[in-house]
Amino acid sequence: MIKKILFAVAVVLSGCSSQPAPAWQQDGNTSMTNFINAYMEGNDKFAKNYYTKLVESLKLTADPDVMVIAPLTKCAMNIALFEDFGCSDAEPFLPAVKKKNNIRYLNFVSGRKSDLPSRYKDLNVSVCSTEVINLKIKKLKEPLSKIIASSMVVRNKCYDENTLTNAVNTASAEGWKRTVLVYLDLLLKFYDEKGLTEKAEAVARRIELAQ
Amino acid sequence: MNSSTGFKVGIFLILSLLLIIISVFFLLVKKEFFTDHSYYTLSSPSGEGITEGMPLLFSGFEIGKVETLELDDAGNVIISVKVPSRHTLRINKSSTFTLEKPFIGSPRFVVKTPDKKALQPERNFVFPTDTIDDINEVIKKLQPMVEKVDQIATNVNAMTSEKSDLNKIISNLEAVTKDLSQKQGVVEMLAGDKKSGNDFRESVTALNGTLKVAEKLVSNANDTLKKADDQLLGNDGTIPKVNRIIDDVERKMKELDSLVSSLVKSGGSIESGTKDLDMLRKDIDLTINSVNLLIKDVRNNLPMEQKKEIKLP
Numbered sequence: 001m002i003k004k005i006l007f008a009v010a011v012v013l014s015g016c017s018s019q020p021a022p023a024w025q026q027d028g029n030t031s032m033t034n035f036i037n038a039y040m041e042g043n044d045k046f047a048k049n050y051y052t053k054l055v056e057s058l059k060l061t062a063d064p065d066v067m068v069i070a071p072l073t074k075c076a077m078n079i080a081l082f083e084d085f086g087c088s089d090a091e092p093f094l095p096a097v098k099k100k101n102n103i104r105y106l107n108f109v110s111g112r113k114s115d116l117p118s119r120y121k122d123l124n125v126s127v128c129s130t131e132v133i134n135l136k137i138k139k140l141k142e143p144l145s146k147i148i149a150s151s152m153v154v155r156n157k158c159y160d161e162n163t164l165t166n167a168v169n170t171a172s173a174e175g176w177k178r179t180v181l182v183y184l185d186l187l188l189k190f191y192d193e194k195g196l197t198e199k200a201e202a203v204a205r206r207i208e209l210a211q
Numbered sequence: 212m213n214s215s216t217g218f219k220v221g222i223f224l225i226l227s228l229l230l231i232i233i234s235v236f237f238l239l240v241k242k243e244f245f246t247d248h249s250y251y252t253l254s255s256p257s258g259e260g261i262t263e264g265m266p267l268l269f270s271g272f273e274i275g276k277v278e279t280l281e282l283d284d285a286g287n288v289i290i291s292v293k294v295p296s297r298h299t300l301r302i303n304k305s306s307t308f309t310l311e312k313p314f315i316g317s318p319r320f321v322v323k324t325p326d327k328k329a330l331q332p333e334r335n336f337v338f339p340t341d342t343i344d345d346i347n348e349v350i351k352k353l354q355p356m357v358e359k360v361d362q363i364a365t366n367v368n369a370m371t372s373e374k375s376d377l378n379k380i381i382s383n384l385e386a387v388t389k390d391l392s393q394k395q396g397v398v399e400m401l402a403g404d405k406k407s408g409n410d411f412r413e414s415v416t417a418l419n420g421t422l423k424v425a426e427k428l429v430s431n432a433n434d435t436l437k438k439a440d441d442q443l444l445g446n447d448g449t450i451p452k453v454n455r456i457i458d459d460v461e462r463k464m465k466e467l468d469s470l471v472s473s474l475v476k477s478g479g480s481i482e483s484g485t486k487d488l489d490m491l492r493k494d495i496d497l498t499i500n501s502v503n504l505l506i507k508d509v510r511n512n513l514p515m516e517q518k519k520e521i522k523l524p
Contacts, residue, residue, distance in 0.1 A: 021519055028521045036524070058521070069521055076524050105523050117523070144524040 028057035032073065036144055039077050040171065042178030064096035072102065075109040080148045081182055082155075085111030123149055128158035134166065146170045147179055154186065164190060181210060247296040250278065251332065253308050253320075255340040258288035260318045261310060267292055267320045274298040277320065290340070292320065305329035308338050314345040456505045463498050467491065 021029075035050035051074060058067045071089030079085065087109045097103060104117045113124055122136055137149045150167035153159045164187040171179035184207050191200035239245060255261065258280055267275035275294035283289050294302060305326035312318045320340075332338070370377045443449050470491050 025519065025521065029519055032521055066521070069523055072523055101523070142524055148524060 024057045024060040028054060031057055032070075036073070036077065037174070037176070039074075040080075040144070040147075040174065040176035040179045042181075064093045065099045065102055068093040068097055068102050068106075072105050072109060076105070076148055077144070079109060080144065080151045081179065082151060085109065119145060120149060120152060123152050124156070125158065128156075130158060130160040130163065133158055134160070134162050137163070137166065143170050143174050143176075147176075147183075150183070161187070161190060177210065181207060184210070243295060248293050249296055249299045249302075251275075251292045251294060251302060251338060252336070253290040253292060253338045253340050254283075255288045255290060255310065255342070257342075258282075258290075260312050260342075260344075261288065261290060262318075265317075265319060267294065267308075267322055269298070269301050269322050269324075274301060274322070289337070299331070302332070303327070303329040304332050304336070306332075306338065307341065309341045309343055312342070312344045312346065314349060453505065456501055459501055460498060463494055463501075467494055467498075470494070 031050050031054035035047055035054050038044075038047035038050055051070065055067075055070045058070055061067065068090055071087060071093070075087035075090060087106060090106055090109070094103075094106060097106075101117060104115050107114070108116045108120060116124065119140060123133060125133070133153050137146055137153070140146050140149055147167055147170060150159070150163055150170075153163060164183055167183045168180055168187060171183060184203055188200055188203045188207065191197075191203060261277065261280060263277055263280060265277040266273045267277070275292050275298065277290055278293040279291045281289045281291075292308075301324055302322060303324060303326070306322050306324045306329075309321045309323070310318060311321050369375060372378065441448060445451075470487055473487055
């Protein structure tokens with residue numbers, strides 16, 4: 001028993017053995033989280049300020065591969081909210097970017113369908129199976145990744161009721177009001193098209209209450 | 212032809228004749244024609260290897276020769292040996308005659324006389340002979356060796372036969388080496404199947420990895436404890452710094468208090484009030500800076516905050 005406790009203590013302490021994060025990284029992480037939450041909530045004023053802080057924090061590294069993260073994230077959120085493809089803010093970094101993952105991400109937010117990031121590559125299927133797609137989206141860890149993936153499959157017309165419901169639930173759990181409303185609108189259209197009046201009415205009521 | 216020439220020719224012929232006679236005489240003397248000889252009779256069960264003219268040696272010197280060979284009624288070979296009279300002293304009744312047949316060289320009779328004072332043999336005395344046959348001796352000596360070689364060959368044959376133990380061992384060894392070559396180690400051979408061997412190896416590898424991880428964890432824990440100790444309690448540690456900053460803040464608050472009191476007291480004097488306000492502003496700035504430094508120090512010194520990469524969603 002004592003040995004097990006000592007081992008557990010050792011494991012916990014070993015987790016604390018690494019160096020503290022540099023200030024830019026700590027500030028960057030905070031700004032990134034705040035920016036994502038504010039933007040997805042629909043608080044554009046705050047989102048703009050947090051974005052500026054995020055850009056400043058990342059600029060401290062003078063590393064194009066780090067600096068490009070801010071515009072790429074912003075563009076990814078635009079896509080998640082069904083805005084047009086393209087990422088003009090990230091384009092200037094392209095010649096200096098070295099990491100393949102960043103290049104793939106730029107392909108992704110620019111609407112290209114080849115050489116995508118690994119987590120979204122599997123969603124671009126030729127034969128649509130909504131069950132498989134929903135399961136793949138569910139396996140993604142980050143809530144924003146789930147929303148981005150959902151938008152991607154909706155654009156590809158490979159989705160069902162569960163896809164949209166899951167996206168609504170994910171956004172709702174994070175308190176992302178703007179996102180919830182976007183996907184509730186989609187769900188409403190889906191029910192209307194399918195002729196599911198009761199469900200459509202319930203969704204419409206929910207939208208009304210939220211606004 | 213006159214008388215003198217005839218005389219000279221006569222002298223020459225007589226001298227030539229004398230020379231021839233003397234030469235023949237010397238030749239006969241050298242051939243011991245005029246020497247007296249004694250004859251000794253030897254008896255041998257076999258005449259094999261004995262020839263007429265065969266030498267008789269005494270102490271390595273030739274003192275006589277085999278003269279004749281005859282068979283008697285009993286079938287023995289009677290050998291007559293001719294010895295010059297001057298050597299007869301060396302032969303008496305104690306003498307032994309041996310026929311030696313050396314491995315290399317021609318056969319010969321060797322006479323030995325152990326008792327030099329023994330009587331001379333009578334005329335019809337027959338000496339028995341011995342035979343030393345080197346070839347036979349060698350063969351006799353070689354025979355046991357040959358027998359041993361034969362035994363060894365038999366044993367080797369027995370050892371290398373199909374049903375021999377050695378053959379069985381080699382067969383088993385072959386099976387074992389084949390087994391070893393097909394399987395990846397003794398463990399697999401002992402376990403009997405490949406899976407068990409692989410499982411065992413994987414277990415050992417995993418255990419090794421676990422031990423390394425545990426070792427690293429313990430090492431990290433030691434480092435962390437040391438760092439935590441330094442960071443929290445060292446001279447430049449978090450707690451002393453916090454204490455210093457709190458003292459500083461307290462001191463400044465006191466100053467601020469006294470400044471506020473002074474401000475109240477000197478409410479009427481705008482000039483001194485402006486000065487006090489200026490000082491107050493400076494002190495507030497200092498305090499804010501101190502608090503910012505405190506926050507920065509706490510952030511940098513607390514070990515719980517770790518590096519976290521900023522990732523794309």
